[in-house]
Structure formats: structure tokens, C-alpha cells
Amino acid sequence: MYARLTSALALACLISGASLAAGSKITDPQIAHIAYTAGVIDIEAAKQALKISKDKEVLAFANDMLRDHEVVNKQALDLVKKLKVKPEDNDTSRSLTKAATQEREKLAKLSGADFDKAYVANEVAYHKQVNGALETLLIPSAKNADLKDLLETGLKLFQGHQQHAEHVAAMMK
Amino acid sequence: MISKLRLGAIGALALMLAGSPARAGTIRVTIEKLVFSPAEISAAVGDVIEWQNKDVMAHTATAKGDFDIVIPPGKTAALTVTKAGTFAYFCRFHPNMKARLQVR
Ligand SMILES: [Cu+2]
Numbered sequence: 001m002y003a004r005l006t007s008a009l010a011l012a013c014l015i016s017g018a019s020l021a022a023g024s025k026i027t028d029p030q031i032a033h034i035a036y037t038a039g040v041i042d043i044e045a046a047k048q049a050l051k052i053s054k055d056k057e058v059l060a061f062a063n064d065m066l067r068d069h070e071v072v073n074k075q076a077l078d079l080v081k082k083l084k085v086k087p088e089d090n091d092t093s094r095s096l097t098k099a100a101t102q103e104r105e106k107l108a109k110l111s112g113a114d115f116d117k118a119y120v121a122n123e124v125a126y127h128k129q130v131n132g133a134l135e136t137l138l139i140p141s142a143k144n145a146d147l148k149d150l151l152e153t154g155l156k157l158f159q160g161h162q163q164h165a166e167h168v169a170a171m172m173k
Numbered sequence: 174m175i176s177k178l179r180l181g182a183i184g185a186l187a188l189m190l191a192g193s194p195a196r197a198g199t200i201r202v203t204i205e206k207l208v209f210s211p212a213e214i215s216a217a218v219g220d221v222i223e224w225q226n227k228d229v230m231a232h233t234a235t236a237k238g239d240f241d242i243v244i245p246p247g248k249t250a251a252l253t254v255t256k257a258g259t260f261a262y263f264c265r266f267h268p269n270m271k272a273r274l275q276v277r
Binding site: 064067068071072074075152153156157159160161163164167 | 206207208229230231246264265266267268269270
């Protein structure tokens with residue numbers, strides 16, 4: 001009887017804890033989904049650049065983005081599998097994807113130097129935006145230590161990509 | 174024929190002796206989570222710098238006009254130091270990765 005009461009109490013605490021987290025804060029499954037989505041978006045952008053651009057520097061940059069984000073997303077998938085966390089779709093992921101789709105449609109109408117400039121400028125802005133989200137929201141909110149660690153490495157990677165994109169942008173001027 | 178062979182052997186031995194300078198060392202730098210460590214190293218001309226990349230993505234050790242070494246994920250790449258000076262180097266793929274090599 002006593003034991004049953006304590007376990008019931010523990011369960012009640014768990015549930016209220018979970019709903020509290022869902023109401024006020026972002027959860028690890030959502031964070032994992034956002035981080036993965038951010039990588040997918042940059043992979044899609046790189047694939048578009050590889051199809052449209054003819055500039056050697058831009059193509060090299062797009063290949064770097066494709067390679068890094070594919071390998072890091074694979075690492076993220078391995079981690080969520082290990083942690084038995086199921087990435088969960090959410091408003092942040094959906095709005096990121098929506099904005100990225102619109103950006104790709106805009107870029108699809110361009111070609112030559114116009115495309116190159118717009119693609120690289122968007123890469124700078126996009127990486128900056130993701131870095132902001134990682135620093136102020138995703139990393140501070142992550143509870144699992146392994147997930148936090150992966151996000152911190154992800155931040156350094158995205159910061160590196162931002163600088164790389166800024167460098168390519170400066171060379172095109 | 175025999176003397177020619179023997180001469181060749183002696184020549185190879187001489188080359189081997191000349192090719193191994195006294196006390197050439199290997200300095201190892203580890204790359205992990207987009208960080209070179211140690212970030213500052215010093216070496217002598219003739220030393221070998223070896224970068225071990227523990228990350229899943231490729232990196233480079235690049236000093237413009239001096240060297241550009243690509244280190245694939247999980248691999249090691251080396252550079253033999255040929256001249257003295259201070260070389261600030263970085264990764265071309267992730268320019269926020271910076272380090273310095275001092276050669277005496
Ligand atoms: Cu790098």
C-alpha cells in the first residue's frame with residue numbers, strides 16, 4: 001500500500017513536470033528535431049547551389065556545406081538513437097522549413113552572379129540566425145549532456161561556416 | 174656489375190645518413206570538436222608536425238602562402254618544417270579554428 005502510494009505520487013510528479021516543460025519550455029526531442037532540421041535546410045540550399053552555380057568558389061563552398069552537414073546530421077541521428085529520443089516536430093522546425101522553402105523558390109529564379117551573391121548572402125544570414133538560436137535557446141534548454149555537447153560542437157561548426165561564407169562573400173565583391 | 178651494385182648500396186647508405194638529421198622530432202596536434210590543441214606549438218627546422226583529426230568532418234591546417242594540409246576525418250596528416258618563422262594557421266573550411274606554429 002505504502003509502496004503503491006509513493007509510485008503513484010512519483011507518476012503524478014512526472015506528468016506535471018512533463019506538461020510544465022511542454023507549456024513553458026522546449027524539450028530535448030524538439031531541440032533534436034530543430035537541430036536536425038537546421039542541417040537539412042543547409043543541405044538543400046547546397047544542393048541547389050551545386051545545380052545552379054558555375055562559380056568555382058561557390059561550388060567549393062556548397063560542397064563543404066553538404067559534406068559537413070550530412071556527416072553531423074548522421075552523428076545526430078546516431079545520438080538520438082542511442083539516447084532513445086524520438087525527434088519531435090514543432091512550430092520552430094516548421095517555421096524554419098517554411099522560410100527556407102520560400103528562400104529556395106526566390107533563389108531558383110536567379111542565375112549567374114545574381115544567384116551566387118544571393119546564395120552566399122543567405123548562407124551568412126542563415127548561419128547567423130542558427131547560431132543565435134543555438135546560443136540563446138537550444139544549448140541553454142538542452143537537458144541531456146550528450147545532446148548539449150553535440151549542440152556546442154554544432155555551434156562551433158556553424159560559426160565556422162558563417163565565417164567561411166563571409167569570406168566567400170568578400171571575395172565576390 | 175658487382176662493383177656498380179656495391180657502389181649503389183654505399184650511395185643509399187650515405188643518403189640515409191644525410192637524410193636523418195640529428196634529433197628531428199615529431200610534434201603532435203590533436204583536432205577535436207573544431208579545436209587545435211595545443212593551439213601554440215614550437216618546432217625546429219626538420220621537425221615533423223602531425224595533426225590528428227578526431228572529428229567526423231575534414232579540417233585543414235593552412236598558412237597562406239606557406240602550407241595547406243588537408244586532414245580527413247579520423248585521419249592524421251603531417252608536415253615537415255622547412256623554414257623558421259612564426260606561422261599563424263587556420264582551417265580553410267572553418268576559419269574560426271586558429272592556431273600558431275613557431276619555428277626556430
Ligand atoms: Cu575545420
